[in-house]
Amino acid sequence: MHRIAPHEEHSPDVHLNLNVRGMRPSATVAINERSNRLIREGRKVIKFGLGQSPFPVPRPVTDALRHHAHEKDYLPVRGLEALRLAVADYFRRRQGLVSTGEDVIVGPGSKELMFLLQLVYYGDLVVPTPCWVSYAPQATILGRQIRWLPTRREDDWRLTPGQLDDLCRPDPDRPRIVVFNYPNNPTGGTYHLDELRELARVARHYRVILLSDEIYGELHYRGQHVSLGRFYPEGTIVSSGISKWCGAGGWRLGVFVFPPSLRWLLDGMAAVASETYTSTCAPVQYAAVDAFRGGMEIERHLWLSRRILSALGRFCHHRLAEAGALVTKPEGAFYLFPDFSPFREALAARGITDDRTLCERLLTESGVAMLPGQEFGRRPDELTARIATVCFDGVWALAAAEVLPPDTPPDETFLRSFCAPVVEGIDLIREWLHR
Numbered sequence: 501m502h503r504i505a506p507h508e509e510h511s512p513d514v515h516l517n518l519n520v521r522g523m524r525p526s527a528t529v530a531i532n533e534r535s536n537r538l539i540r541e542g543r544k545v546i547k548f549g550l551g552q553s554p555f556p557v558p559r560p561v562t563d564a565l566r567h568h569a570h571e572k573d574y575l576p577v578r579g580l581e582a583l584r585l586a587v588a589d590y591f592r593r594r595q596g597l598v599s600t601g602e603d604v605i606v607g608p609g610s611k612e613l614m615f616l617l618q619l620v621y622y623g624d625l626v627v628p629t630p631c632w633v634s635y636a637p638q639a640t641i642l643g644r645q646i647r648w649l650p651t652r653r654e655d656d657w658r659l660t661p662g663q664l665d666d667l668c669r670p671d672p673d674r675p676r677i678v679v680f681n682y683p684n685n686p687t688g689g690t691y692h693l694d695e696l697r698e699l700a701r702v703a704r705h706y707r708v709i710l711l712s713d714e715i716y717g718e719l720h721y722r723g724q725h726v727s728l729g730r731f732y733p734e735g736t737i738v739s740s741g742i743s744k745w746c747g748a749g750g751w752r753l754g755v756f757v758f759p760p761s762l763r764w765l766l767d768g769m770a771a772v773a774s775e776t777y778t779s780t781c782a783p784v785q786y787a788a789v790d791a792f793r794g795g796m797e798i799e800r801h802l803w804l805s806r807r808i809l810s811a812l813g814r815f816c817h818h819r820l821a822e823a824g825a826l827v828t829k830p831e832g833a834f835y836l837f838p839d840f841s842p843f844r845e846a847l848a849a850r851g852i853t854d855d856r857t858l859c860e861r862l863l864t865e866s867g868v869a870m871l872p873g874q875e876f877g878r879r880p881d882e883l884t885a886r887i888a889t890v891c892f893d894g895v896w897a898l899a900a901a902e903v904l905p906p907d908t909p910p911d912e913t914f915l916r917s918f919c920a921p922v923v924e925g926i927d928l929i930r931e932w933l934h935r
């Protein structure tokens with residue numbers, strides 16, 4: 501029997517919102533906490549679970565934050581004007597998008613902006629899977645239905661224009677937001693020009709709103725990210741921020757750029773923001789102006805980061821594929837999404853028939869922490885998992901990459917020295933698979 505502690509005797513009853521009841525902290529946070537607990541118990545754990553940038557915030561941006569530490573006033577709910585202008589200018593410069601500061605909203609992370617968007621929009625949220633872990637729980641919190649759209653590994657986990665058309669055709673006027681995320685978390689894949697053009701054509705035909713989550717855009721390995729906003733400007737909201745390319749996840753700043761035709765959504769979000777978080781952290785907004793204005797030092801930082809991520813992503817891809825996993829070649833960000841189904845029978849003989857058991861057993865038997873594909877909207881029996889290749893010292897790796905000749909990309913020796921835990925983790929997975 502539950503003994504009532506003296507302090508509980510007169511405490512209020514539990515009345516939790518039904519939408520939140522039974523909800524657990526996000527899977528990425530949970531795997532990180534679990535790994536840290538094992539480490540505290542003296543176990544060695546290679547952390548492939550949490551996907552945050554390994555690299556430091558570029559110096560001009562930390563200098564700007566220091567310089568603006570005294571800024572203490574609330575800022576406009578939509579964001580500091582200089583920042584909104586810098587963001588609009590950044591998207592014009594980088595992507596040729598025509599927007600003004602009026603089309604931009606700044607928030608405490610793009611995750612929060614996505615939550616606001618789901619809250620103010622009245623319609624379906626369609627999410628191709630595998631997808632980032634938070635879109636669906638946000639819908640659940642708000643009591644909304646989410647519509648999954650599974651992609652196929654044979655299509656490199658990309659949504660095809662045909663699939664989008666099949667979704668819309670039976671109910672062409674239904675209000676919908678379709679989420680695109682590329683370079684993608686969890687697959688590391690991206691869309692190519694002709695695919696974007698075709699997807700945009702279908703979206704325009706059905707007047708669907710697209711939320712293009714381009715937070716990893718600057719981490720396209722070749723620096724050639726192309727925004728979906730170029731092809732369907734009147735219906736695309738572009739989402740970005742400083743968490744990934746600028747390494748400033750903990751600073752909490754994200755941005756959305758809207759077409760003027762969707763100003764009603766921006767206005768709705770700003771109204772809710774004004775009644776909830778008021779405005780985004782002031783010194784961080786001032787510092788973000790310098791991040792979005794860019795410059796030589798930031799460009800160099802990005803160029804080196806991409807070189808390391810690209811060499812590491814391709815190396816890990818090669819090693820996993822060589823071991824027999826089915827894995828799409830990453831083209832950006834810092835993730836891989838191997839499919840272990842070729843090992844289905846061998847794994848079943850070891851009592852493993854779903855992705856969660858697979859990850860659990862790998863963690864306990866080899867000390868490698870990955871996240872099961874079901875956290876990304878995939879079926880457990882598909883035996884997929886996400887690997888985040890970021891558990892290395894980014895400051896050290898950047899310094900080492902700095903002295904490599906420009907025509908010499910980081911090779912295996914470099915990766916084994918400066919990204920050692922990642923390479924070791926991949927080796928351990930290979931060894932565990934063939935046990």
Ligand SMILES: Cc1ncc(COP(=O)(O)O)c(C=O)c1O
Nearest residue numbers: 609610611632685715741743754
């Ligand atoms: C695909 C994707 N979108 C959005 C976010 C949220 O980024 P933030 O809220 O830090 O801007 C993340 C963070 O992990 C992500 O991976």
